[in-house]
Amino acid sequence: MNGLITYFREGRRLPRWGIFSLDIGIALCSIFLAYLLRFNFDIPAKHLDLMMISLPFAIAVRILSFIVFRTYAGIIQFTSTEDGVRIFYTVSVGTLLLTVVNIIQFYFTQQFLIPFSVVVIDYFFMMFFMGGLRVFIRILYYELRKVNREQTKVIIYGAGEPGSIAKKTLERDLGVQYKVIAFVDSNPKLARKKMEGISIYDAAESLEGLFQNKEVDQLIFADSELALSKKQDLIDLCLKYNIKLLDVPPASKWINGELSFNQFKEIRIEDLLERPSIQLDKKKIRNQLVGKTVMITGAAGSIGSEMVRQIIPFKPLRIVLIDNAETPLFELELELREGFRFQDYEIVIGDIRNRDRLENAFKTFKPDFVYHAAAYKHVPMMELNPSEAIHNNVMGTKNLSDLSVQYGVNEFVMVSTDKAVNPTNVMGASKRIAEMYVQSLYNSIKDNPETPTKFVTTRFGNVLGSNGSVIPLFRKQIQAGGPLTVTHADVTRYFMTIPEACQLVLEAGSMGNGGEIFIFDMGKSVKIVDLAKKMIKLSGLELGKDIQIAFTGLRPGEKLYEELLNDEENTLPTHHKKIMIANVREYDFEVVSAHISELIGMFDEQDNFKIVAKMKQMVPEFLSRNSIYEELDESSEIDDTPKE
Numbered sequence: 001m002n003g004l005i006t007y008f009r010e011g012r013r014l015p016r017w018g019i020f021s022l023d024i025g026i027a028l029c030s031i032f033l034a035y036l037l038r039f040n041f042d043i044p045a046k047h048l049d050l051m052m053i054s055l056p057f058a059i060a061v062r063i064l065s066f067i068v069f070r071t072y073a074g075i076i077q078f079t080s081t082e083d084g085v086r087i088f089y090t091v092s093v094g095t096l097l098l099t100v101v102n103i104i105q106f107y108f109t110q111q112f113l114i115p116f117s118v119v120v121i122d123y124f125f126m127m128f129f130m131g132g133l134r135v136f137i138r139i140l141y142y143e144l145r146k147v148n149r150e151q152t153k154v155i156i157y158g159a160g161e162p163g164s165i166a167k168k169t170l171e172r173d174l175g176v177q178y179k180v181i182a183f184v185d186s187n188p189k190l191a192r193k194k195m196e197g198i199s200i201y202d203a204a205e206s207l208e209g210l211f212q213n214k215e216v217d218q219l220i221f222a223d224s225e226l227a228l229s230k231k232q233d234l235i236d237l238c239l240k241y242n243i244k245l246l247d248v249p250p251a252s253k254w255i256n257g258e259l260s261f262n263q264f265k266e267i268r269i270e271d272l273l274e275r276p277s278i279q280l281d282k283k284k285i286r287n288q289l290v291g292k293t294v295m296i297t298g299a300a301g302s303i304g305s306e307m308v309r310q311i312i313p314f315k316p317l318r319i320v321l322i323d324n325a326e327t328p329l330f331e332l333e334l335e336l337r338e339g340f341r342f343q344d345y346e347i348v349i350g351d352i353r354n355r356d357r358l359e360n361a362f363k364t365f366k367p368d369f370v371y372h373a374a375a376y377k378h379v380p381m382m383e384l385n386p387s388e389a390i391h392n393n394v395m396g397t398k399n400l401s402d403l404s405v406q407y408g409v410n411e412f413v414m415v416s417t418d419k420a421v422n423p424t425n426v427m428g429a430s431k432r433i434a435e436m437y438v439q440s441l442y443n444s445i446k447d448n449p450e451t452p453t454k455f456v457t458t459r460f461g462n463v464l465g466s467n468g469s470v471i472p473l474f475r476k477q478i479q480a481g482g483p484l485t486v487t488h489a490d491v492t493r494y495f496m497t498i499p500e501a502c503q504l505v506l507e508a509g510s511m512g513n514g515g516e517i518f519i520f521d522m523g524k525s526v527k528i529v530d531l532a533k534k535m536i537k538l539s540g541l542e543l544g545k546d547i548q549i550a551f552t553g554l555r556p557g558e559k560l561y562e563e564l565l566n567d568e569e570n571t572l573p574t575h576h577k578k579i580m581i582a583n584v585r586e587y588d589f590e591v592v593s594a595h596i597s598e599l600i601g602m603f604d605e606q607d608n609f610k611i612v613a614k615m616k617q618m619v620p621e622f623l624s625r626n627s628i629y630e631e632l633d634e635s636s637e638i639d640d641t642p643k644e
Contacts, residue, residue, distance in 0.1 A: 026129045027062035034121035054114045065094035091126045151179040158223030159185040159200045166222040211241040222248040239537045286314045295320040295367035298374030300328035306502045324351045352396030362407040373415045382427035383557040386611045393430035411454045413509040418461040424625035425557025429615045442515045444589035456512035460520040461494030482547035484532045494522035521578040554626045
């Protein structure tokens, strides 16, 4: 016995041959005890002689059933209900075979090989001893392993099947390192009951009390039906008590239908900012895109690549991927081939500033739809390089727009930004000028049946997790030990997840009649410093002790608060509650085109002040902040007469 205790205390596992041998021993003891019980522990001589013949046969049948159902294959220390089901089938089939042989024997000899009462008793003994042995070893294993071992105390949210599976997964994969001390559930009817021997509590009434009264280390979410708002409230509560959070993926994402601890994922800041999923008019989008050629610029970027992923299910004829970033395009191609098994794409390495390269793509692939997501987007970088902002964001958009008209594209959807509203920086102003060109171009052609292209613009704020955004930056800074750099204690931003942004772009594109600037419901603005604090807590660190936040001051062109509408603008509703149409000032195409030509013509001079001054003339609301260009803010409004 001491050897067995040492064996389990060291965490060793019984080999298959050991389990197989134990089961054979159980079969031998079971049939023998069944005989003893049947004859009141005094087996008559004639039955004793028959038993000597039947015993080897019964053992052979049991061995055969063990092999067929592989009762030895499971890890006996982690016995589960699945093992119980396997034992039931093993014993039942073996007993059924003994019964059949018994009947055949009686038919030919008028004598049973094994008394039926012995068969029945043996059946129940087998079920009891095989199951009992496994439960005993499991209990022994855990109790011995718990000695002198510090355990992570866990509460599982969700007292349904996923919660039960999560508990078993912890025990199977991590042994006694984790101890489930409670289940909690949003269904109050389950309170004061038990599951897997663990008490169930009402989440609304008891969860905070459990956090206060018990030494809880982690909370595991195992309720995929939990409303998003409730989940976010629970996450905030866990952060308040410095409790680590893990999320169980939905069953559809389990590997080969089985959950492992490696699939548990830590709660991320995106989960705190996530909003309810968007209901798309998929039928309308499918009717629009099925069998069509779709061109996506900036295809290897955060937005562009997600657009590709979301368009694939609508079965386009072809997706043309345009980007000047070779390596990200290569990685996207691998994802399409190996992850999506999608072959109907064309890779075009090219720059939207190169009109000849673009025209070759339009001429070759003849796109029906263009989603324009290529842009320079980093505010401080563009503040230092206004000529590049104009060349890429304005001239690139002009090239694509003109070619879309020239080659009869059905619809052109431009991805813009909230920074185009009352811009305080070069990047935002360049996007506003691009908006002006797209909208005025459509107004100039909308009555001409020979130019059917619709132009639609979409505006939204910061995208969670996109390349260069604040969240990946904070993650890197946390990994490096800090500090987390925040420009200003009061700076706020609107946030949206990448999938949500792309879904709304598709929806807006499907509902656009042409000329609209769609704005998206971005929810509530978020203080960046609060974002930093929550990310620190989610990482299991303590602000001021483990890591610091450093305020660096607003960057050139940066403003405290982002806006989605100009002060003089208002919105019109659409059938989708998250999408509105902005009423914006419209400009004459000839006027806008002339000014843009002049602006682009300034590139060769590389005179940043001259370029920015022209931008301010075109966008009167463009007032620089924290920038060397503030001295230019006395520019006059745009001249409404075309240049000669």
